[in-house]
Every structure is written in structure tokens, then in C-alpha cells.
Amino acid sequence: MKWDALEEEPCSLARTIGVIGDRWSLLILRECFLRTRRFEGFQSALGITRHLLAERLKKLVRQGVLRRIPYQESPKRHEYILTQKGLDLYPVMMALVHWGDTHMVDERGRPLLHEHRKCGKTFDPVMICSECGEPLLAKEVHTHPGPGARSASAKLPPPDKPAKPKTRKQAAA
Amino acid sequence: MKWDALEEEPCSLARTIGVIGDRWSLLILRECFLRTRRFEGFQSALGITRHLLAERLKKLVRQGVLRRIPYQESPKRHEYILTQKGLDLYPVMMALVHWGDTHMVDERGRPLLHEHRKCGKTFDPVMICSECGEPLLAKEVHTHPGPGARSASAKLPPPDKPAKPKTRKQAAA
DNA sequence: TCATACAGTTCTAAAAACGAACTGTCAATA
DNA sequence: TATTGACAGTTCGTTTTTAGAACTGTATGA
Numbered sequence: 001m002k003w004d005a006l007e008e009e010p011c012s013l014a015r016t017i018g019v020i021g022d023r024w025s026l027l028i029l030r031e032c033f034l035r036t037r038r039f040e041g042f043q044s045a046l047g048i049t050r051h052l053l054a055e056r057l058k059k060l061v062r063q064g065v066l067r068r069i070p071y072q073e074s075p076k077r078h079e080y081i082l083t084q085k086g087l088d089l090y091p092v093m094m095a096l097v098h099w100g101d102t103h104m105v106d107e108r109g110r111p112l113l114h115e116h117r118k119c120g121k122t123f124d125p126v127m128i129c130s131e132c133g134e135p136l137l138a139k140e141v142h143t144h145p146g147p148g149a150r151s152a153s154a155k156l157p158p159p160d161k162p163a164k165p166k167t168r169k170q171a172a173a
Numbered sequence: 174m175k176w177d178a179l180e181e182e183p184c185s186l187a188r189t190i191g192v193i194g195d196r197w198s199l200l201i202l203r204e205c206f207l208r209t210r211r212f213e214g215f216q217s218a219l220g221i222t223r224h225l226l227a228e229r230l231k232k233l234v235r236q237g238v239l240r241r242i243p244y245q246e247s248p249k250r251h252e253y254i255l256t257q258k259g260l261d262l263y264p265v266m267m268a269l270v271h272w273g274d275t276h277m278v279d280e281r282g283r284p285l286l287h288e289h290r291k292c293g294k295t296f297d298p299v300m301i302c303s304e305c306g307e308p309l310l311a312k313e314v315h316t317h318p319g320p321g322a323r324s325a326s327a328k329l330p331p332p333d334k335p336a337k338p339k340t341r342k343q344a345a346a
Numbered sequence: 347t348c349a350t351a352c353a354g355t356t357c358t359a360a361a362a363a364c365g366a367a368c369t370g371t372c373a374a375t376a
Numbered sequence: 377t378a379t380t381g382a383c384a385g386t387t388c389g390t391t392t393t394t395a396g397a398a399c400t401g402t403a404t405g406a
Contacts, residue, residue, distance in 0.1 A: 001200070001219055001220040001221070003196065007277065010284040011203070011273075011284055011285075012269075012270045012271075012272075012273025012274045012277060012278070012283065012284055012285075013199065013200075013203050013266060013269050013270045013273060014200065014203075014273075015273045015277035016269045016270070016272050016273040016277060017199055017200065017269070018277075019277070021194075021196065021199060022196065023176065023194065023195065023393095023394085024394095026186065026190055026194060027174070027186075027187065027190065030184070030186050030187075033311065038352080038353085039352070039353050039354070040351080040352060040353075043353095046174055047174040048174070048395095049394070049395055049396065049397090050353085050354070050355085050396095050397095051354090051355075051356085051357095051394085051395085051396090052393090052394065052395080053354090054353080054354060054355075064276075072352095074402070074403070075352075075353080075401075075402040075403060076353090076402090077352070077353070078353085085276050087311060088272060088275060088276065089272060090309070090310075090311040091268045091271070091272075091298075091300040091309070092265070092268040092269055092272055093186060094268075094300060094309065095264040095265040095267075095268040095300070096185075096186050096189045096190070096265055097185045097186045097189070098185075098264070099185075099189050099261060099262060099264070099265055100184075100185025100186060100187075100188045100189040101185045102261060103237075103258050103261065104180065104185060104188035104189060104191075104192070105185070105321055106321060108320050108321040109319055109320035109321040110185065110319035110320065110321050111183040111184055111185055111318070111319055111321045111322050111323070112184075112185075112316045112317060112318055112319045112321075112322055113316065113317050113318075113319045114314050114315070114316050115314065115315045115316070115317060116302045116304060116305060116307070116309070116313060116314060117313045117314070117315055118302070118305060118307050118313055119302060119304050119305035119307070121302075121304040121305070122304075123302045123303045123304045123305075124303040125264075125300045125301070125302070125303070125309055126300070126301050126302075126303045127264040127267060127268070127298045127299070127300050127301075128298070128299050128300075128301055129289040129291070129292060129294075129296045129298070129299075130296045130297040130298070130299045131289060131292050131294040131295075131296045132289060132291060132292035132294070132296075134289070134291050134292070136263070136264070136267065136289070136298055137263075138206065138260060138263040140289060140290045140291050141287050141288065141289060141290070142287070142288045142290055143285045143286065143287050143288065144285060144286050144288060145284070145285055145286075146282055146283035146284055146285045146286045147281050147282035147283065148278055148279060148281040148282040148283050148284045148285075149284050149285055150284070196362095196363080197363095211383080211384085212383070212384050212385070213382080213383060213384075216384095221363095221364095222363070222364055222365065222366090223365095223384085223385065223386085224363080224364080224365090224385090224386075224387085224388095225362090225363065225364080226385090227384080227385060227386080245383095247371070247372070248370075248371040248372055248383075248384080249371085249384090250383070250384070251384085347406100348405105348406085349404100349405090349406085350403100350404080350405085350406100351402105351403085351404080351405105352401100352402090352403090352404105353400100353401095353402100354399105354400085354401090355398105355399080355400070355401105356397105356398085356399070356400090357396100357397090357398080357399090358395100358396090358397090358398105359394100359395080359396085359397105360393100360394080360395070360396095361392105361393080361394070361395080362391105362392080362393070362394080363390105363391080363392070363393080364389105364390080364391070364392085365388100365389095365390085365391095366387105366388090366389095366390105367386105367387085367388085367389105368385105368386080368387070368388095369384100369385085369386070369387090370383100370384095370385090370386105371382105371383090371384100372381105372382090372383095373380100373381085373382085374379105374380085374381085374382100375378100375379080375380075375381095376377100376378085376379075376380090
């Protein structure tokens with residue numbers, strides 16, 4: 001698996017990782033969702049080196065996650081805003097935040113709370129099935145190769161049956 | 174922002190990235206959800222170097238995402254299985270896969286389809302509000318500092334209001 | 347004229363990842 | 377008995393990325 005060819009993998013997870021799966025991209029995107037739009041804003045919020053920041057922004061623009069829009073002539077200045085493709089990463093961000101809220105909080109509790117304007121309540125994100133509306137559990141999901149499948153690999157089914165202990169007599173324990 | 178102190182950031186997203194935000198961890202976890210449990214299995218499925226694989230597995234065990242369980246004595250052999258903390262990453266995986274399915278497919282379509290056993294249908298994951306059940310949109314979510322907040326940073330609100338063009342007269346365009 | 351804001355680029359050093367070979371235990375095979 | 381292979385790593389030299397700091401260039405306001 002090569003990093004410059006991750007997008008050609010017949011796996012949507014690998015392809016997504018090819019776009020946002022490096023050390024900085026998700027943090028840059030966090031800042032985007034926080035309404036940061038300019039180079040200096042990202043740099044000072046994250047402490048990323050200017051060199052890397054320039055590289056990552058270029059990559060995210062190239063991938064269509066951000067759009068680079070001029071906001072001033074002479075000197076030419078641009079700002080980076082989320083495209084729809086970028087906005088569609090919101091569930092990814094929320095899933096990551098929710099996992100951190102669940103498993104990585106210290107004794108003081110969550111760094112922040114989310115309020116849903118529609119209902120006015122503090123909520124957690126829940127992932128459901130688009131067809132029946134039930135919450136998704138790994139064990140209840142089964143996968144089949146789709147039209148874009150390339151081989152027997154590239155699936156993400158749930159973990160259920162234990163690995164068979166091989167033909168070794170010591171396989172007890 | 175330093176990589177060895179990401180877990181101390183007052184941001185659940187940063188903390189989560191500190192655990193799974195490197196080049197390989199999510200791919201290793203994909204294999205875990207695919208029921209791969211052993212060193213050689215990960216190695217051959219991913220093409221990761223053995224050195225890095227050993228490192229990453231150790232880290233994931235240390236973080237409580239995987240558990241290392243002996244399956245054979247002499248020579249001692251272990252397998253790596255998802256803990257509940259690891260299983261809880263399922264929504265993260267599904268969110269990433271769904272984004273890839275939406276934005277990174279080629280003309281042949283999705284590499285794989287997901288079937289929900291409960292309802293028997295091919296589905297997409299949808300993220301909803303735990304309180305009112307409505308699908309979550311970035312624009313409808315507002316954040317407040319929680320008890321674990323450390324400063325004015327560390328939030329993940331929706332992008333809505335445009336950046337103000339600063340006090341520069343050329344700010345047209 | 348000088349300091350400052352902004353958005354980068356360039357350079358070197360340090361850290362991480364890659365690739366290939368090597369270690370050690372045991373089982374099955376010749 | 378010697379040999380081979382499975383398995384789960386470790387070691388080591390090379391290449392790639394990242395970090396850190398300084399530098400470039402336009403333009404503004406003092």
C-alpha cells in the first residue's frame with residue numbers, strides 16, 4: 001500500500017485516508033469548521049509550520065475539499081473555505097469528537113458541548129441506518145462487494161466469529 | 174501543537190487524532206473490523222513494514238483500543254482484538270467510508286455495499302441528534318465550552334457567518 | 347522612512363517511515 | 377537428525393517527511 005496511490009485502492013476508507021489521513025489535515029479542517037479561513041489564522045491556531053501548512057492547504061484545494069478564493073487584490077490574498085465536499089466531512093468530525101468525548105476525557109469532563117438548534121438540547125451524534133432508522137451496530141452490518149470492487153479484499157464487515165485456532169495442538173489457552 | 178502531547182489538548186478531536194490520526198492506524202483498525210487478528214495478517218493485508226506494524230499495534234494496545242491476547246503457548250503468540258473502546262470507533266469508520274463512497278468513487282461505483290441485517294436493506298449511515306432524531310447539519314449545531322474546556326479555543330461550531338473583510342479598502346473582489 | 351500585516355518560500359536539521367535482512371521458537375517434513 | 381517453513385517480532389541503513397527558523401515581497405499606517 002503506497003501513500004501516493006491510496007486513492008486507487010478499491011476501498012472507500014483508504015481513499016478517504018488518502019485525502020485527510022495525515023497528521024495535520026483533520027486539524028486544519030477543524031479550524032475550517034471553526035470559521036478560520038486565512039493562512040495566518042490556521043498557522044497561529046495550530047502551531048503548524050508554515051511550510052507544511054502551505055502544502056496541506058494546496059492538497060486540500062487540489063482534492064476539492066477547500067476552495068481558494070481571493071478576498072483582496074494587491075497584494076493578492078486568498079482565503080480557504082469549505083466546499084460542499086468539505087462540509088460533508090462534518091459527520092466524520094462529529095464521530096471523531098464523540099469518540100474522544102466518550103473515551104478521552106479527563107476528570108473535568110468534555111471540553112465542549114454541542115447544542116442542536118432545532119431542538120435546543122445538548123446532544124450526542126448517533127449513527128443510524130438510512131433505511132430503517134435503527135442505530136447502527138457493527139455486528140448487525142454485513143457487506144457485499146459493490147460494482148467498484150476489485151478483488152476479495154476491500155470490505156468492512158463487522159467482527160463476529162473468532163479466528164480459528166489453526167492446526168497446532170497447543171492452541172488452547 | 175506537539176504530537177506527543179495531543180492528548181492533553183482541550184479538544185476531543187485532537188485527542189482522538191492523537192490515538193488514530195497517523196498514516197496507518199485507521200487502516201490497521203479497518204483490518205481489525207475485517208476480523209484480522211494476527212501480526213502476519215495485518216502485515217500481508219496492508220503491506221506495512223513489520224517495524225511500523227509492531228509499533229502501531231503496541232500503541233493501540235497501550236491506548237486501550239486493542240487487547241493483546243495469547244492464543245498459543247511456546248512459542249508465545251498473541252492476537253489483537255478490538256476492545257469496546259475500539260469497537261466504538263465503528264461510527265468513525267463508517268463516516269469515513271461513507272464520505273469516500275460519496276466523493277471518491279470512480280465510474281464503476283462503490284467498492285462495497287453495506288447491508289443492515291435488522292432491516293435487510295442496503296443502507297447509508299446517517300448521523301442524527303440523540304435528542305430529537307433529526308439529521309445533523311453543521312449549520313444547526315452550536316457549541317459551548319464544557320466543563321473540561323481550558324480556554325476560548327477548542328470548539329467545533331458550524332461555519333456560517335462570513336469573515337469580516339478587515340480594514341483594508343481593497344477588500345472588494 | 348520604518349514597523350507591521352499577510353501569505354507564502356527556502357533552507358537545514360531532526361524525526362519518522364521504508365525496505366530488507368536477521369532472530370528465535372517451535373512443528374512438520376525429508 | 378537436519379531442513380524447511382510459519383510466526384512474531386527486532387535491527388539497521390536509507391529515504392522521505394516534518395520541524396524550525398529565516399527570508400521574500402506587496403502594501404498599509406504611523
